[in-house]
Amino acid sequence: MNIKRRTAEPYKIKSVETxxxxxxxxREESLKRAGFNTFxxxxxxxxxDLLTDSGTTAMSDAQWGALMTGDExxxxxxxxxxxxxxVRDVYGYEYVLPTHQGRGAENILSQLKIKEGDFVPGNMYFTTTRAHQEMNxxxxxxxxxxxxxDPSINLPFKGNVxxxxxxxxxxxxxxxxxPYVCLAVTVxxxxxxxxxxxxxxDVYELCQSYSxxxxxxxxxxxxNAYFIKEREDGYGDRTIASILKEMLSYSDGCTMSGKKDCLVNIGGFLAMNDEELYIRSRELxxxxxGMPSYGGMAGRDMEAMAIGIREAVDDHYIEHRIGQVRHLGQQLLDAGIPIVQPIGGHAVFLDAKAFLPHLAQEKFPAQALAAALYVDSGVRSMERGIVSAGRDIQTGEHxxxxxxxVRLTIPRRVYTNNHMDVVVDSILSLYEKRDWICGLKMVYEPPTLRFFNARFAPLAESGKLIDEENKVKQIS
Ligand SMILES: Cc1ncc(COP(=O)(O)O)c(C=O)c1O
Ligand SMILES: N[C@@H](Cc1ccc(O)cc1)C(=O)O
Known part of the structure; x- marks a missing residue:
């Protein structure tokens, strides 16, 4: 018999949260109070809670134990x-400065390197990163x-420059x-x-030739290192740790949000090999x-992060992590739900344009879909579309x-695959009712990073986001 062997979590559960x-x-009332914004x-x-994989990690017993040894x-x-x-051992950079989270490092890097009128190329924007670049x-x-x-094109390295x-x-x-190229791994x-x-x-070589x-x-x-191991010739037998070190060797430094791949709830750092940049960064x-020996983190947070950095490059950990994201994504794909392909590293992304083709982009289809998913099952996701993109700084247009x-982001080491199955069921049921989901209008729009605090209201006359009783087909 040809048995397909299954794998399970490379950890067991020691503490639970109800x-x-x-x-x-x-849930309908809660969503209304929240202005139809899942944030x-x-x-x-x-x-x-699939809002984010940021700071939502479950720490290991070793990390919890280390909290007591924090030097404050x-x-x-x-x-x-x-x-x-x-950081030196696992990432290989010479100089490191702690920050309270990733954007603290982005702020310092952008202030030091950018001059008015500069251009910062990047492999797609990220909200906070671009905000700091533009503010400088x-x-x-x-x-x-x-x-x-294009969400439907399936390529092994779709984040490439x-x-x-x-x-x-x-x-x-x-x-x-x-001043620099900002290269995100992953995107x-x-x-x-x-x-x-x-x-x-290739990017590093080209950049070096122009300083x-x-x-x-x-x-x-x-x-990112896991995908290289899986998909790129010559890396299949290498450890994640050695692939990671090689990746980072093709760069001059990095900003890091420790809240993701450092397996902690708060923290970040800025790292580089250039001593002069380090000295100037330390001043900022x-x-x-805070002091360059804590940078906004408590001593206990730093202990936990030091351990998390090493745990994250365990080959079993990362294989399970990516496997869980796929467990969710593959079921959706098999059922014909439009998602971004291939399935990425930290999340499964629903293609809201294809899910709700009756809603024009100005009616915020991804925002409406994220809200509808919450109503359906209490699953929280995040809009990543026109609301997140904001307005053009020159024209003021969306x-x-x-x-x-809509991003379904999987926290690290937190949920089981049964939770993923519940999410699948909710999305399939919503897909059947998709015609009855209406668009939204924005009733409060903050000037920067609007997606965090914007408020919305349903466009349907009934005031209902999903009109299941009347089965009203919503048109744009
Ligand atoms: C790709 C990327 N860069 C930078 C950041 C900023 O990190 P932080 O949330 O720790 O400020 C985040 C998350 O916010 C992110 O996902
Ligand atoms: N970086 C985190 C938190 C965050 C979310 C949305 C943002 O636009 C900015 C930050 C994430 O991607 O989930």
């Missing part, structure tokens, strides 16, 4: 030494391959107007898509974050991204 299970009416729903009203000294904390050493006077330029903007786009930008504006908004080792090498730095957004770099760390997505 989930709240509201009635549908209670504004109280977490106690959520059953399965204002200066020279020994916990900082542990963290610094872990730069224009973000997207240099990701075109295919990344199009080198002709990078070369064209250098030719157009000149290398001296490009969050493209669907958690990886960059190949070859592409990282342009390559600064990684290393937030999900371990997930004391202004914005930026209309090709990708209008």
């Amino acid at each position: 989930l709240s299970m509201l009635s549908r009416t209670e 504004l729903i109280d977490s106690q009203d959520v059953y399965i 000294a204002y200066a020279g904390s020994k916990s900082w030494k542990q963290l610094e050493q872990a 006077g730069a224009t973000f330029v997207d240099i990701i391959i075109d295919e990344a903007h 199009d080198l002709t786009k990078l070369q064209a930008l250098i030719d157009r504006v000149g290398a001296n107007k490009i 969050n908004l493209a669907g958690g898509q990886p960059v190949s080792m070859q592409n990282m090498k 342009i730095d390559v600064m990684l957004d290393a937030t999900r770099c371990v997930e 760390v004391v202004v914005y974050e 930026i209309k991204p090709n990708l209008e997505l």
Whole structure:
């Protein structure tokens, strides 16, 4: 008999947190209070929280144990030494500075490197990263391959940079107007898509020939390493740790949100090999974050992060992590639900344009779908479409991204595959009722990073987001 052997979690559960299970009416009320924005729903009203994989990790017993050993000294904390050493060992950069989270590092890097009128190329934008670049006077330029903007194209390395786009930008504006290339591994908004080792090498070589730095957004770099092991020739027998080290060697430094691939609930860092940049960054760390020996983190947080950095490169951990995301995504694909392909590293992304073709993009289909999913089952997801893209800084018009997505983001080591199955069932049932889901109008719009706090209302006259009783087919 040909038995397909299954695998299970490479950990067992030592402590549990009870989930709240509201009635549908209670969820409808909660959503209304939240202005139909899943960011504004109280977490106690959520059953399965797939809003983000950021800071939502379950820590290991070793990490919890280490909290007690945290050195809370204002200066020279020994916990900082542990963290610094872990970054040096696992990531390979010479200089490290702690920050309270990823955007703390983005702030410092952008302030130091960007001058008014500069251009920062990147493989698709990320909200906070672009906000810091723009606040410092730069224009973000997207240099990701075109295919990344099409949810249905299946490519192994859909996060790759199009080198002709990078070369064209250098030719157009000149290398001296490009302070650095911001290379994300993986690419969050493209669907958690990886960059190949070859592409990282090529970008680095091209940049070196023009003395342009390559600064990684290393937030999900371990997930990227896994895809290289799985998909790129010559890496199948290598450890994740060695692939990761090689990846980062094709860069001059990185910003890191420790809340993802460092397996902790808070923290981040800025790392680099250039001593001069390090000294200047240290000056800003004391202004914005705290002493360079804690940077906004408690000593106990740094102890936990030092351990998380090493745990994340365990081959069994990462194989299960990516496997769980696929467990969710593959069932949706098999059932014909439109999702971004291939399935990425940290999340499954529903293609809201294809799910709700009756809603024009100005009616916020991804926002409406995320809200409808919450009503259906208490599963919280996140809009990643026109609301997240914001407005063009020049024209003030909505930026209309090709990708209008709902992100189902899987926290690390938190949920079981049974939870994933519940999510699948809810999405399948919603797909059957999709015609009855109406669009939204934005009734409050904050000026920056609007998706966090914006408020919406249903466009349907009934005021109902899903009119199941009357089965009213919604048209745009
Ligand atoms: C790709 C990427 N870069 C940067 C950040 C910023 O990190 P943080 O949330 O820790 O500030 C995030 C998440 O916010 C992210 O997903
Ligand atoms: N980086 C986290 C938290 C976050 C969410 C949305 C943002 O636009 C910014 C930050 C995430 O991607 O989930």
